Amino acid sequence: MSQSVYIQPITMVSGPQAVEGDAIRLAGGMAYAREFAVIVREGGAVTSRRIATKASMAQALAALPAELGAEGEMQWSYLQMAHPPLELGGRTIRLDQPQVMGILNVTPDSFSDGGEFMDDPDAMKAHAAAMHEAGAAIIDIGGESTRPGAKAVWEGEEAKRVVPAIEHCVGMGAAVSVDTRRPAVMEAALEAGAHIINDVSALRYDPRSLELAAASGKPVILMHAPGTGEDLHADPDYTAVAFDVFDFLKEARDRAIGAGIAAERIVLDPGIGFGKSLADNLTILNHLPMYHALGCPLLLGASRKRMIGALSNEVAAHQRVGGSLTLAQHGMDAGVQLLRVHDVFETVQARNVWRGLRDAALTDFSGLEA
Known part of the structure; x- marks a missing residue:
């Protein structure tokens, strides 16, 4: 069965200064996220769920199955991407x-x-x-x-x-x-x-x-x-x-x-x-x-x-x-x-x-x- 990865922001904060910089500006807007669940599904069922912050996301992504690594990196990049007008x-x-x-x-x-x-x-x-x-x-x-x-x-x-x-x-x-x-x-x-x-x-x-x-x-x-x-x-x-x-x-x-x-x-x-x-x-x-x-x-x-x-x-x-x-x-x-x-x-x-x-x-x- 194929596997899928999802990065879900689960904790929102007022701004990065509230958590000593350990947060991201979500999609270039005015919402800020600190904690994220890195979720893996296989055959429709969740097989793993790991909590990470900006500071620990690299380790969480490195722990993904090899075939999901690139997708996880892309999703993490997208979460931080500012959209053009x-x-x-x-x-x-x-x-x-x-x-x-x-x-x-x-x-x-x-x-x-x-x-x-x-x-x-x-x-x-x-x-x-x-x-x-x-x-x-x-x-x-x-x-x-x-x-x-x-x-x-x-x-x-x-x-x-x-x-x-x-x-x-x-x-x-x-x-x-x-x-x-x-x-x-x-x-x-x-x-x-x-x-x-x-x-x-x-x-x-x-x-x-x-x-x-x-x-x-x-x-x-x-x-x-x-x-x-x-x-x-x-x-x-x-x-x-x-x-x-x-x-x-x-x-x-x-x-x-x-x-x-x-x-x-x-x-x-x-x-x-x-x-x-x-x-x-x-x-x-x-x-x-x-x-x-x-x-x-x-x-x-x-x-x-x-x-x-x-x-x-x-x-x-x-x-x-x-x-x-x-x-x-x-x-x-x-x-x-x-x-x-x-x-x-x-x-x-x-x-x-x-x-x-x-x-x-x-x-x-x-x-x-x-």
């Missing part, structure tokens, strides 16, 4: 702090705001402007609901929905991603000015998508979902969900690179809520820092999702703002670079306060000797 048209999106992506659904049946902006262009424009002014670094525009049980949309109809919204948002100076799994819609969106392809199928739904994405030269967001056909939620079969999602995203990354997509243009999304139980989602969220070992920026899309309702007396989607902000902060603490949210103003405010706390922690030397 995303260049999106005339906008530069820096990834050294969390950035907020605002959701704009032009659909009749999305779980939170379906129908609100599809048939009312003025409402769509006002909402897009409000998100942009509130500090959304990117506006993510989708024309097909991917909630469980949603009906598939003909690609011509999907393009008809998203193109006017993309043109409007680009016209007002926003960076725009298109949330689609269909290459014809990707092509129409890019022609309308979209800057990013956000594919919930990780470019697996249609074999033409990989080639189109590579030829476009645009950044891509690859998300984990267990389904391979119309139903992305179908057939979940996890041995250990956090590691299984890691393996999937690693394969999706390598497949994209093999098709000609530059590594620095790949963003990875663990796919909260897609073919996952509440327990699965919570496990993945508690392993978020580990996914930095894949060497790509991370996107977290947990806003208003079903898991929040499950943990708060089944409240309706529009009543899940508090839970959404909790998960956004959890993502920031884990070093996630992009937060895909419905409530932009509130999330940007939370991010700004969070950043103030992080900045203060880095300049707090009150506990150190003069």
